[in-house]
Amino acid sequence: MSDPYEVLGLKQGASEEEVKKAYKTLAKKYHPDVTGNDPAAAKKMQEINSAYDAIINHKSYASSSSSYGYNQSSYGGGYGYSNERDEESNEMRAAASYIHARHFREALHVLSTVPFEKRNGRWYYLSAVAKGYSGDTTGAYSDISEAIKKEPGNMEYQSFLDRLNGSRNFYTQRQSTYGPSGSSFFSCCLPLMLLNMCCPGYFCIC
């Protein structure tokens, strides 16, 4: 794969802001609305997307898990290297492929078809990842804990749990820099907004 920075027209080590700006400029240039569904432009857009993901995921991962990023090797990877994986059911393989393609709901759907007695550590891990990335981080916690319980010492599972915790901790730290939460700027509006809902006809007039 070509150097992701190069794809975005940047120098190695460009800042996150530069990456995001460059991405948006290119995304506009190769947008189907502009290129008229040209297959070459579509291919270029795929490259740009992959380059963006590769850089951003690496950055969030390296910056000690403020987010739990999309590290490709962290899920879905590793097939064909282990006998154990070869014996994995079709459902589990399909779920991993869906996760890899970021189709998290489809992954959850196929996982739900695996009968309860066949749900091993790996099942709970895949379920945790799919839940986490579709926005159910509470469910992700409970599933990854179950996965670790079934296979203590599995580094992959532990690392996902660490990321979930990292995300919460980062949030709490970041939040503390704002000081105690008090009234909102628009708090004068709130009673009116509520009134608005109850008795349409009132406006926020602040």
Place this chain on the structure above:
Amino acid sequence: MFGYIVLSSSAPKEDRKTYREAYCGLCHTLKDKYGKTGMLSLSYDMTFLSLLLSDIEDSPKIEGKERCLVHPIVEHKFFTTSVMDYTASMQILLSHYALVDYNNDEKKEKKDRFLPFIPEIEKKYKRQSDALKNNLALIWENEKKGIKDAYQNSLLFGEALGEIFVKDENSHFAPDLRMMGCGMGRFIYLLDAWDDRKKDQKNNRYNPLSSDITEEEIRTMLIDAASCATSAMEHMPLDDYVPLFENILYHGMWSRFKVEVKGNE
């Protein structure tokens, strides 16, 4: 459920101005599309989504100045962007269901002035409309049965809001928007339940939170939901309004939480 996605008082003047002008821009769009009735549905929640989608799509501001029904004397600035056509429709949809919910809760028959617009919105935005309709139906069923499951209910609401956040299913950032919407939806649902719990207890009404929930427990649940939203945000190529989004997600959204806690002490 509206009124949580606000800036905190610590937000810089410039961000407050942006948020206000976008709010007025969404109001302007609602009036254009749905007339005066449309304006009644306005909320900051969809103002937030308007700015978020505009930032991702790099959709330029179209600035304007006007006097309006609400501010008839002083001319004020506003701006619209191309995504507001979408967020205005979503606003009508949300307001319609907020009213249905209100009528359900209060056993009232308040006239739903948004209803005439719903069939067209449901047709044009089937995915979003179905998610909201189906998930709210499940929440109401839990309410009817008296099932106290704040996790499940908040997730249902979060999933519905996640669908609304996804304007374009083919966008590379659709999974991030869905995750962010889900986190924020969970947060709003939980905070709303926490906000209402005393009132609900007094009136012997359903509340999804267990009656002995502590402040620490709800805080943990809220942090989990909010950090889910911020994690998703970090993956997206945002560069126009990042401090504004962060103010809301780390601080502004919590405004009502503190107010409630103070009332407790």
